[in-house]
Amino acid sequence: MKLVRYGRPGKEKPGLIDEEGKLRDLSGVIADIDATQLSDKALRKLGKIEESTLPLVRGNPRFGVPLARVGKFIGIGLNYADHAAEAGLPAPAEPIVFMKAVSCLNGPDDAVMLPKGSKKTDWEVELGVVIGSRARYVSEADALSFVAGYCVVNDLSERSFQLERGPQWDKGKGCDTFGPVGPWLVTRDEVYDVQRLDLYLELNGKRMQTGSTETMIFSVAQIVSYVSQFMTLEPGDIIATGTPPGVGAGRKPQRFLKKGDSLRLGIAGLGEQQQDVIAYQAV
Structure with a gap:
């Protein structure tokens, strides 16, 4: 998967890039992309989502750091x-x-x-x-x-x-x-x-x-x-x-x-x- 966070600084939403290179919204599935979503188990769960069921994001929004609350x-x-x-x-x-x-x-x-x-x-x-x-x-x-x-x-x-x-x-x-x-x-x-x-x-x-x-x-x-x-x-x-x-x-x-x-x-x-x-x- 290609995981992203998009939107204005401090207001980013989670998303992913689908197989066609289009941005899909993940905010209906997870609150954010952070440490809680990085385990093998959590990533496998995200990977089972049918990408076509996720809302397409229109336009060209800003991309933020693809991970929230970086520790080190x-x-x-x-x-x-x-x-x-x-x-x-x-x-x-x-x-x-x-x-x-x-x-x-x-x-x-x-x-x-x-x-x-x-x-x-x-x-x-x-x-x-x-x-x-x-x-x-x-x-x-x-x-x-x-x-x-x-x-x-x-x-x-x-x-x-x-x-x-x-x-x-x-x-x-x-x-x-x-x-x-x-x-x-x-x-x-x-x-x-x-x-x-x-x-x-x-x-x-x-x-x-x-x-x-x-x-x-x-x-x-x-x-x-x-x-x-x-x-x-x-x-x-x-x-x-x-x-x-x-x-x-x-x-x-x-x-x-x-x-x-x-x-x-x-x-x-x-x-x-x-x-x-x-x-x-x-x-």
Whole structure:
């Protein structure tokens, strides 16, 4: 299934994308798409619904983050061999783990806002892993059974905050709007091989990132197992699993986002995001 949440910010309704690519309303079946709907049992129940019986949604509504009330938003750094090479860094011996503030979560096509004082805001297309059941000290062999599904994530990063203002990566990762997720949450059963997915990102129509999850240093199963050794993963947690080469910081000369830029990014089978970049706006 391709699960979505659609509507105005804070007023999203649950839905799904049917086999014809049409949006169907799920609000008559479930209240929302959240942790309670991510277990294998709950997903099997949703999967038994005859899609044609669900109301069609007309027009082109906004898509929100396809999961409500995300608990943890975890990132993995330097997880593609070709990205580590472009950064001039050795491949890490263990996964680099950081946190993105859940307040940075953003709809897949919502505007990206440059933070106040931004000098080096960068893009990163990434595979997102949505946890479906509690995972604590799980083995690599069992790890994928704890995954509900997958999604596209843009792990936006302010490099000067991340790398030039102390060792805490989190400072450059959790700015408002720096976590577009979606458009869909694609359930695990629809992804035949998560280590053979193509990723791409375009800036103003020019291809910047082209990659494949084949070049991950640590596989999805390894990541889920590894992170579960240090924290309990709960249903509704999201892990962003690293980015392929082509980020702005790795280009010569470097290129960072500015007001008026537009981003288009996606992953095979998981959908596409499009974002306009806007200047900082005080709340």
